[in-house]
Amino acid sequence: MNSIPYGRQHIDQDDIDAVVSTLQSDFLTQGPVVKQFEDQFSAYIGAKYAVAVSNATAGLHLANLALGLKKGDRIITTPITFAATANCARYCGAEVWFADIDSDTYLLSLESTRNLIESKPKGFFKGIIPVDFAGLPVNMEAFRALADEYNLWLIEDACHAPGGHFTDSKGTKQMCGNSNYADIGIFSFHPVKHIACGEGGMITTNSEALYKKLSMLRTHGITKENMVENHGGWFYEMQELGFNYRLTDIQSALGIKQLAKNKASVVRRNEIANNYKQAFNGKVKFQNLPDGNLNAHHLFVIEVEDRKGLYDYLRTHSIFAQIHYIPLHTLPYYKEIGYGSADLSHSENYYSKCISLPMYPTLTDDEQAFVIEKVLEFVNGK
Template structure:
C-alpha cells in the first residue's frame, strides 16, 4: 500500500487551469480575483462580508485588533487547538485564559467557560474564541447568550469547518462563519484544509465597521477613501499600524475553484467518517455528533490507550496518522507564562489518547479499509 497521510490537498485540472489563466492575466496580486473569491465565499457561508488574508493566523491577528483588544486584556479559548488560536491574543499584548473542553465533542466546554467567566467580575474578560475542532461546529447560540450577559465579543475559529453547521433553538441551520451568533469568523486555506490555496485565510463578518477595519489592517493600515479635489489618484492615508496580510490573485483563483467543490467534498468526508464509525463503534471512542449538526470533518480522531504504540505501528504500514493537538497550555512558551497549573483535566486526558486517522476526499475505499484493518489489528492485540 502506498503512503497514506492523515490529510492532503485535492488538486484537479480545473484548479490548475484557473491558476494558469491568472498567471497570464494582468494581475498576480491585488487584482479582481481576490474580490471575486471574497464575494463567492461570503455568499457560500452566508455572511455579509469576507476579507481574504495571507493565512488564518493573520486573520486571527487582525480579528482581535479589529475588536480593539488592548494590552493586558483577557480572552478565553480552548487548549485543544493549534497555537494560533491563542497566539493572536498575545500578538496584541493580551492575556490568554483557557477553559476546558467537553469530553464528548472535544470543543470548548460551555460549562467550563461559564464557570470561568462567572468567577471574575464583569469586564474582567473581553472575548471568547471558540474553535470548531475537527470540523465540528460549536453551538454559538449558547455562547452568544453567555457573551451578551457579560459584554464579551466572539471570534469563531472555523479553520476546520467550512461547510459545517449547527441547528439553533429556532430550528434554523447556522453555517459556520455566517456570524449570526459571532462577531467575526476565521477560516484557513492551508493545503490539508477543505479549500487549498497553498496558504491563505478568510475573515467573515456582518458588521460593515469591522469589515472596513479588517480591510485596512490587512494592508498596512492604509485607506484611499479620503480623496478630494486637491488629491490625485495616487493619494492614500495610513491611518493605523497595519500589516501586509494580503492574499494574491494566484491563490484566490485556486480558492474559487476549490470553493465550488467544497459541498461535495464535505459529503465525501462524512461518508469516510461514517465508515470509520461503523468499524470502530463500541471499540474506541471518537468525537460525538450533537443532533442537528453537520461536522465538516477536517479530522477524524479516535482515542486509544496506547496512542504512541498505535502511531508507531501505523507508520510501519505507511499510514501517517497525526496528533491534534498538544494542549496549548503545556507548550513551553505558555508554561513559562504560568499555565502549567491550569485545571484542564479533560483536555489533558484527551491528549493522552487522541490520534487522527486519514481524512481527505480523495482517500479511496480501499485505502480506508486498509487503515481500519490495521487499527483494529493493533487494538485487538
C-alpha cells in the same frame, strides 16, 4: 499499499488552468480575482462580508485588533487547538486563559467557560474564541448568550469547518463562520484544509464597521476613501499601523475553484467518517456528533489507551496518522509566561489518547479499509 497521510490536498486540471490563467493576466495581486473569491466565499458561508488574508493566523490577529484587544486585556479559548488561536491574542499583548473541553465533542466547554468567567470580576475578560475542532461546529448561539451576559466579543475559529453547520433553537441551520452569532469568523486555506490555496485565510463578518476596519488593517492601515481636493487617483491615507496580510490573485483563483468543490468534499468526508464510525462503534471512542450538526470533518479523531503504540504500528504499515493537538497550556511558552494552574483534566486526558486517522476526499475505499483493519488489529491485540 502506498503511503497514506492523515490529510492531503487535491489539485486537478481545473485548478491548474485557473492559476495559469491568472498568471497570464494583468494582475498577480491586488486585482479583481481577490474580490471575486471574497464575494463567492461570503455567499457560500452566508455572511455579509469576507476579507481574504495571507493565512488564518493573520486573520485571527486582525480579528483581535479590530475588536479592540490590547495589552493587559484577557481572552478565553480552548487548549485543544493549533497555537495560532491563542497566539493571535498574545500578538496584541493580551493574556490567554484556557477553559476545558467537553470530553465527548472535544469542543470548548460552555460550562467550563462560564465557570472561568464567573470566577473573576465582571469585565476581567474581553472575549471568547471557540474552535470548531476537527470540523464539528460549536453551538455559537449558546456562546453568544454567554458573551452577551458578560459583554464579551466572540470570534469563531472555523478553520476546520467550512461547510459544517449546527441547528439553532429556531430550527435554522447555521453555517460555521457565518457570523450570525459570532462577531467574526476565521477560515484557513492551508493545503490539508478543505480549500487549499497553498496558504491563505478568510475573515467573515456581518458588521460593516468591522469589515472596513479589517480591510484597512490588512493593507498597512491604508485607505483611499477620503479623497481631498487637488489630489488624483494616487491619493491615500494611512490611518492606523496595519500589516501586509493580503492574499494574491493567484491564490484566490485557486481558492475559487476549490470552493466550488467543497460541498462535494464535505459529503465525501462524511461518507469516510461514517465508515469509520460503523467499523469502530462499541470498540473505539470517537468524537460525538450532536443532533442537528453537520461535521465538516477536517479530522477524524479516535481515542485509544496506547496512543503511541498505535501511532508507531500504523507507521510500520505506511499509515501516517497525526496528533491534534498538544494542549496549549502545557507548551513551554505558555508555561513560561506564567499561565496559572487550572482544571483542564478533560483536555489532558483527551491528549493522552487522541490520534487523527486519514481523512481527505481522495482517500479510497480500499485505503480506508486498510486503515480500519490495522487500527482494529492493534486494538484487539492481534
